[in-house]
Amino acid sequence: MFDLRDIGVLYRRELRCALRERTIIVNSIVLQIVLYPALLWLIYSGISFVQGQTEGFTSRVALAGLPEEHRFLREELEKDERLALTSSSDPESDLRAGSLDLLAEFEPAPGAPAEAGNFKVRLAYDESRDRSRLALERMTEIVARYRDRFVLQAGERLGLEARQLQPIRVAMRNTASGRQMGEFILGRMLPVFLIIMLAVGCMYPAIDSTAGEREKSTWETTMTFAVPRANIVAAKYLYVSTMAACAGILNLAAMLLTVKSVLAPILGEQVGRLTFAIPLAAVPLIVLMDILLAMFVAAGMMLLASFARNFREGQSMVSPFYVAVFLPVIFLQAPGMELTPVTAALPVVNVALIFRDAISGVYRWPLIGLALAVEAASVALLILLAAAVLRHEDFVIGSCGGSLGRFLKQRIIGAGARREKAA
C-alpha cells in the first residue's frame, strides 16, 4: 500500500512549499531560534532599566529628635550614599506630595531606664509610593545594624567578649555542582518550553497542509494524483511531523545556547558557575521522544484541521487541542512529580518527565518503554481515526461545511437514521 517513492516525491513537495511560506518559516523555524535571544535582550534591558531607576533613588529622609548620644547613628545615616538627610517644615504634607520619602521621629522608649539610651523610632512613610517603601527598608536595615553594634558594645562594657555575644556565624553552601544546578534548572524549564514551542511549530504546517489546501483549491488537485490516497496522507503527515520535530530540536538547541544569558540578570554572579548541558548519552532518547511527541501532536492537529475550509477555521479547530497539549505540563511543577507507571501512561506528561530525567542522567527504562508504547499507541489511534475519516467521500470532496460536529452527526446519527429508513 505505501509506496516510498511516491511518498518521497510528495513529502519533498510539501517541504519545499513549506519552506517558502513565510508564516511557517517564522513560526516553525525563526521563532524557535530567535525567541530566546530576543527574550534575553528584553530581560537584560528591562532589568538594567529597573536597576538604573532604583540605583538612582536617593531616599529623602527627615530626622526628628535623634538623641545626641546616638550621634553615631546620624553619622551612619549621613555616610550612607543611598540616603539624603533633609529637613521639612511640614513632613506629613511632603510625604503625601512625594517630596519626602521618610520621616523618622525618635522618642525615648517608654518605661526604659534613661541611662540605657533606648529610643523608639516612628517611621512615617507613604505605602503607595515605591520610593517611600524603599526608604523604609533602607532605614530599617540601618537601624537593625546599629542595634546589633550597640548590643555588642553594651556586652563588651559588661565584660563579655565579642565572641560570646556572637556565638556563631552562619553561611550557606550549595554543594550541588554547576552541572547539577544546570540540570535542575534545565529540567524545570526545558520540557515546558519544548512542548509549547513544538506545538506552535506544528500548528501552522498542520493547518496549511489540510485546511490551507482547501482554501487554495489545491485539495482536489492533490486528490487527482496517480497515487493511493494513503500515500498522500502519509506524505503530509510525515511533513508535518518533520516540521514539528525540527521545531522542538531547534528550540532545544537555542535554549541551551542562551539559557545562561537569559538567567544571568536574574541569578547574578551565581550564573557563572552553572553549566547548562545535556548529557550526550541522553541525546538519542531526547530526540526519540521529541519525534514521538511531534508525531502525536501532528496527528491530532491534522485530524482536526482537515475539517476546516480555510486557515482561520483551521486555527479555531486546532486551538483546543493545542491547549490540551500544553496544559498538562503545568502539573510538572507539582512537588514529587516524577515518572511512575501512572504518569508514564499519560501522553505528553510522560514525554516531559522523561526529558527531565534524561537531563539529569536518570533512566527508568521499564517506564520509558511504557511511555514509548503509550505514545506510539496514541499516534496509531489518531492515524486510524484519520484514515477512517478520509474514507468518507463527503469529507474528501468537501469538509462538511467546516464542521466536525456535522460530520459526526451525519456519520453516526445520520447513518442510524438511514439504516432505520432502509429497514
Next chain:
Amino acid sequence: MNRESVRILFLHEMRMLARDRRTVILAIVLPLLVMPLMLYVVRSIERQRARSLKETTFRYALSGAEAGTVRRLIAARRAPGLRLEELPVTDAEAALRARRIHFHVRALSAGEAAALEEAEGEVSRRRPREAPAAPGEEAARPAGVPLVEIRFQGDREESRAGAAAMKEYLLEAARSERDRLLRERGWAMDPADLFRLERRSVAGAAQAAGSQIGKFLTLFFVMFLLSGGSVAALDSVAGEKERGSLETLLTTAARRSEIVAAKQLAILCVALAILLVNVANILAYVNFKLIELPADWEIAIGPAAPAVMVALLIPVGVFLSAVLLSLSAYARSYKEAQLYFFPVYLVSLVPAVAAVLPGVSLRSAIVLVPLANVSVAVREVLAGRFDWPMIALAAAVMVLAARGTMRLSTRMLSDERLITAADLDAAAWARGPALFSRHVFAWYAVMAAVLFAAAVNFPQLHSFRTQLLFNELVLFLGGSFLMIWKYRLPVRDALALRRPRAAVWPAVVAAVPAGHLAAAGVFRLADLVVPVPQRLLEQFGRELMPADVPAWQLYLFVALLPGICEEIAFRGPLLYGLRRRFRPATLVLVVGAIFGVFHIALFRLIPTAFLGMVLTALALLTGSIFPGMLLHAGNNAYAYWLARRNIPVSEWSWGWYAAGAAVFAACLYAIYRARTPYPGLHRVDAPRK
C-alpha cells in the same frame, strides 16, 4: 462623515462577526475554561508544596570541631513548626548526595574557618550596596567566632528549604544565646525592645492597594484589548482582501473614512466585550479564592476615579483598535496579519509596563509617551493622587495618538498596493536584486541574532579586540559581501561608492564635533525617560577603553573599523535593499533604528539610533557612503579623544548642546545644498481620497 453610513457599516461588521460563531466562542469560552483550571492547578501545587515542606522532618548531619556548640544552641531553642532530626553518619557528604540527609551542618572552629576562607580567596568581601550584611552573617567579624556552614543540595527543593529554615533557626538561637548572656550580666534591657520601630503609613490601605492594582491595570487592559480585538481586527481587512470582498466594499458609496470608522468601532466593541468577560472572570476568581488578594488590601474607589479612568482608557482603546486595523490593512492576508500581530502585541506591552517601574512619575517626559502616560496616570489615580494638569495632558496625548493612528488606517485603505491582495510587480519576478529587497530584513535579523548569540556564548569573543574584529569584519563586512554575492547586487550601487560633491567634505568635518554635542544632548534627553545606570556607563567605558590596549589600536578599533565596516553594512546593502520600500523620511527612521538595535544595550539605543539616522540622511543626501564613513569614524574618534582627556561632555549645560545642534543643523543644510540624491528612491503616488 455620514453617521448613517457608519451605522450601516458597523451593523454589517457586527453581523458578520456574530455569524462566525466558532471564532468568537473560542475567543471567550476557551479562556473561561482554561484559566480557572490553570489557576486551580497552580494553587493546588503551591499548597501541596507548602504542606509537604511543613510536614517534613528535616534530617541533617552535624560535624566539626564546634558541633557541641551548635548542638547546645539547637537544644536551647524551641521552634514550633520546624521538625529537625540529627542523624549520626560517618560520611556526611556521601549521605547528602545519597539523599539520606537533607543537609549537612559543618561547625568549623574560627581557625578552620579562616583557613578555609583564605583558601577560597575570600579574605576581604565587598558587599553590594543594596544587600548589606544581615545580623549574624558578615557585618562584623569578631575574632574567634566559629563558622557554621550549612551544606545543601541546591537542585533538591527539600534540601534548599531545610537549609534555609536551619539557617534562620541557628541565627535566632544565636541571638537568644546573646540575649541570655546579657541578662545574666545584668543588662536590664530586652534587646528586642531596643530601638523598636513603629511604622505608620500616611497613605491609607485603600491608597496602597490602589497603587498596587494601578501598576498592572493598564497592562492588563492593553493585553486583553489587543488579544480580544485581534479576533475581529485581523479578519476585518486582511481577511476581506483575501476573500475579495474588500474591493466590493470600496466600490460602494461609503467613504474610506466611514469604512475605517465602522470597522474600528466593531473592533473596539468586540475587544471591550471580551475585556469585560475577562474582568468578570477575574472578579469571579477573586470571589472563589482562586486568586487571593493580600489580606491587608482594602479596595475603595472614590467617585472621581472611575470617570477619570474611563476618560484615559477609552482613547487607549481607540488607539489600540486603530493599530490593529492598520496592521490588518497592511497585511495581504489573514495569515500575514497574524504574523505581524505578535511583535505589535509585544511592542504595545512595553509602554504599558511604565507604571510597574519604581519612581516613574507623571510629572516627567513620560507624560508625552502614549500608553506609558496612561499607565502611570491610572496608577496615580487609583492611589488617590489627582494631578489634574498632567492627567489632562496625558489624555490629550492619547487622543492625538488615537487620531493619528485612525488617519493612518484611512490612508492605508487608500493605498492601491495594500487594497489588492495580488502583487503583480513584474520586476519582482527577476531574481537577484529585486528579490533582495524582500529578504533584506531577514538577513539583518539573522545578523543581529548571530551578533548576540556569539557574544554571549563564545568565551573567545569576550575580549575587546576579538569581539570587535568578529563583529566588524566577519559579521558586518562579511555579511554585506555575502549578500552582494548571493543576490548579484551591483557593487557600486549597493555600497553607494560614488564621489560626492567637493563642498560636502568641509561640512562633514565641521559636523563631527557639532554632531557629537548634539548626540550628547539627545543622550541627556533620553536619560530623562530611560535613565542609564551609572554602573553600566562605567562598565561600558571600561570595555571601550581597556587599559592594556595602546591608544593607536583603540583609535583603529573604536573609530576606523566601525566607521568603515558599519557604514558598509548599514548604509550599503541595507539602505540599498530598502530604498524602494519606504519613503526617504521613513527610510532614515528605519535604517537608523536598525543601527541602534545592533548596539544592543537599551541605554545606547536612542543616541546610536539618532547617529544612525543622521548617517542615513547623509547617505541619501550625498548618494555616497564616504561622507558617512568620515562622520562615523570622526565621531567615534572624537568621543574617544574626549574620554581620554576626561572631558565629560555628558555633564555640560544645555546651552552647549543647543549650540552644537545649531552648528550641526547648519552643516546638514550645507550638505543639502550640495546634495546629489541617492538614486532609485521610493516615489510616492498621491493617495486617493
Next chain:
Amino acid sequence: MNEPVVVQGLTKYFYDESRGEVRAVQEVDFACRAGEIFGLLGANGAGKTTTLRMLATILAPTAGTASLLGHDVVREPEEARRHLGFYSSSTALYPRLTARETIEFFARINRYPAAQIAQRVGELIERFGIASYADVRVDRLSTGMKQKVSIARTVAHDPPVLIFDEPTVGLDVLNALELQERIREFRAQGKTIVFSTHIMSEAEKLCDRIAIIHGGRILACDTLDGLRRATGMRYLEDIFVCCVKGRE
C-alpha cells in the same frame, strides 16, 4: 468496447441532510474514441462535474462502471489516474512552487519515466511559451499565465485521456480561445478529450460529439449534425432547450 473511455450505467446518489437523497447522476452511458473531443453539455447542477469526478476517481459511483484505457476507476483508481489529465476550475496550482517545479512535480507524481522528465518539462515550457516566467512562483502569475501552467501540468505526464471540466470559466476571450486551440492540438495528437461546458458556442466549436445532460441523465448524444437532424433545430441552444423540454 475498446474505446479509451467507457462509461456504463454510471450512477451517483448523495445524501443531503436537508434534501434527503439526491440523484446527481443516473445511469449515464457513453464511450469516447481516441482523437475525439467528447462534450458534456448541461446547465449548472445537471451532473456534468459529478460525472467527471467519478471518471477522475475523486468520487465513487453508487452504481455502474467507468474505465479509462481498460482500468476500472473503482478497482484500479491509481492506474486510471495515471492515464488521465484532469483540469478543472477547482483544481488550482500550488502557489509556492514555480511554474517549472509544478510541471516537473506533476510529471513525477504521475509516473512519467524519471529519466525523461527534464526533457519533457523543457518541451512543455517551450510549447506553452512559459519560458519567461518558468522560475517564478505561481502566486505571482497573472490569470492567463496560471492557465498555461495549469494546462502544461495537466499534460505533464502525457496522458492519453484528458478531462476538461468547464475550463474557460473566468477566462477572458483571448485566453479562452487559446485554451480551445490547445485542446484541438491535443485532439490532433490522438488524445481522448472529455470536455464539459454550459457555453453552447464552445461546445459547437470544439466538440466532435455532444452529450446533452440534464437532471443527471444523458438526454441525447450525437454529433452536432446528428442532433440537428434529430431535433430539426439548427442552433445548439435550441437543440438543448428542445431536448430538455422534451424530457420534461
